[in-house]
Amino acid sequence: MSSGARLQDSAIHENIGSLSSSSDDKQEALSLCSQYQDSIKKDILSNDRNIIFDKALGKMLIRSFYLIQHEFPSSDQFECLISTYNRHRCKIIISYESSCSCKTFRKNNVCKHFLFVLKRIFNVDLHSLDIRLAIMEHHQFTNADLEYIFQGQVRRLCSVTSPLLQLDTKENLVLSFKRQSIGFEDVCPICFERLIIKNKKLVTCFYSCGKSMHKTCMNEWKHTKGKATNCPYCQVHWIDPSAAQKTVLDYYAKRAHPIEKREKYFLCCLYTSSDGS
Incomplete structure (x- = not known):
C-alpha cells in the first residue's frame, strides 16, 4: 500500500x-x-498480475498433481515434494517466504504447483484479495496468512493411521482385511481430489488400515517409491491387490473346512469396488 x-x-x-x-x-x-x-x-493488484495468477490457477485446475512426501519442519513452515502429470518433481515451501523449484515460480512468484498445494491440500480460498496480494505483490506471507492457510491441514492432510492388525502371518492377513467406509467428502491422500469420482477406480490397503485411494494415484506413488512403496496412510509395506487375491485363493484352496459367513464378507470386499460394481 x-x-x-x-x-x-x-x-x-x-x-x-x-x-x-x-x-x-x-x-x-x-x-x-x-x-x-x-x-x-x-x-x-494490477490487472497484469491478476491475469498471471488466474492463468496459473486455470492450469492447476485441469491438471493432476501428486503429493509424494511432506513435513512441517516448524509450526510456521510446510515443505513438500509433488510429482506432476508428466512425472516432473517440484519442491514447494509454504512459509513467510514461500517458493517452488520450478522456473515459472522464479519468474512470476506464482505457479500451478504452488497453487495446487494451497488449494488442494490446504483448501485456501484463492479468490481472497489478501492471499493474492500476499503472493503477487508482497511476495511473502504474514503470521495471520500462515495461520489461515495451515488451519485446513488437519482435515486435508492424512495422518498416519494405525494398522488394524499386526502383520504376523498371511493366514491372519486373509482373515482380517476390510475396506473402511468412504464418505462423499473424503479425498485421495495423493491427489487431494474427492475419492468418489466417476470412472476412477480405487485400491485399498486390505492388509492393514483398510483405507482407499485412487488406483492411478497409487500407480504414481509406486513409480516414485519403487521397492520401498508403502501405504500413504498407515505406512505399512504395500501389497498389490493381485497379490492379495492370490493369497486369498491359495489359503481357501488348501483349507479343509467350508467358508464361514464372516469370511464371505471379506471375499466380497476384495472383489467389489466402492460403488458396488
Whole structure:
C-alpha cells in the first residue's frame, strides 16, 4: 500500500473514532471503511498480475498433481515434494517466504504447483484479495496468512493411521482385511481430489488400515517409491491387490473346512469396488 493510501486509511479511522457514541453510526462507518480498503487492494493488484495468477490457477485446475512426501519442519513452515502429470518433481515451501523449484515460480512468484498445494491440500480460498496480494505483490506471507492457510491441514492432510492388525502371518492377513467406509467428502491422500469420482477406480490397503485411494494415484506413488512403496496412510509395506487375491485363493484352496459367513464378507470386499460394481 502506498504512503498516500496509508494516510487516507489512517484519516478514515480517526474520523470513525470522533463519531458520536451511536453504534449504528460507527457500524456504518466501519462498513464504508472496509469497502474502501477492498477498493485500495484491487487498485494495488494490477490487472497484469491478476491475469498471471488466474492463468496459473486455470492450469492447476485441469491438471493432476501428486503429493509424494511432506513435513512441517516448524509450526510456521510446510515443505513438500509433488510429482506432476508428466512425472516432473517440484519442491514447494509454504512459509513467510514461500517458493517452488520450478522456473515459472522464479519468474512470476506464482505457479500451478504452488497453487495446487494451497488449494488442494490446504483448501485456501484463492479468490481472497489478501492471499493474492500476499503472493503477487508482497511476495511473502504474514503470521495471520500462515495461520489461515495451515488451519485446513488437519482435515486435508492424512495422518498416519494405525494398522488394524499386526502383520504376523498371511493366514491372519486373509482373515482380517476390510475396506473402511468412504464418505462423499473424503479425498485421495495423493491427489487431494474427492475419492468418489466417476470412472476412477480405487485400491485399498486390505492388509492393514483398510483405507482407499485412487488406483492411478497409487500407480504414481509406486513409480516414485519403487521397492520401498508403502501405504500413504498407515505406512505399512504395500501389497498389490493381485497379490492379495492370490493369497486369498491359495489359503481357501488348501483349507479343509467350508467358508464361514464372516469370511464371505471379506471375499466380497476384495472383489467389489466402492460403488458396488
